[in-house]
Amino acid sequence: MHALLGYISTTIIIIIIIIISDLGRRITNISGEARELSFLFQRVSVFVQRFNAILLHDCMPAADRTD
Numbered sequence: 054m055h056a057l058l059g060y061i062s063t064t065i066i067i068i069i070i071i072i073i074s075d076l077g078r079r080i081t082n083i084s085g086e087a088r089e090l091s092f093l094f095q096r097v098s099v100f101v102q103r104f105n106a107i108l109l110h111d112c113m114p115a116a117d118r119t120d
Contacts, residue, residue, distance in 0.1 A: 073097060 077090030086092075
């Protein structure tokens with residue numbers, strides 16, 4: 054069962070990378086900026102990091118929070 058979940062999650066990640074790459078190429082074609090794909094991956098990376106930080110913050114007990 055774990056191997057199947059690993060295969061499914063890997064497949065989803067590959068599909069997401071393909072979609073982001075295609076979007077980056079389309080943006081590059083319109084804007085003419087060759088680094089658009091790199092910029093797009095950086096923005097997605099920052100978004101994921103912020104989302105993970107929010108999830109981690111919300112999982113902490115109230116007494117441990119530093120708000």
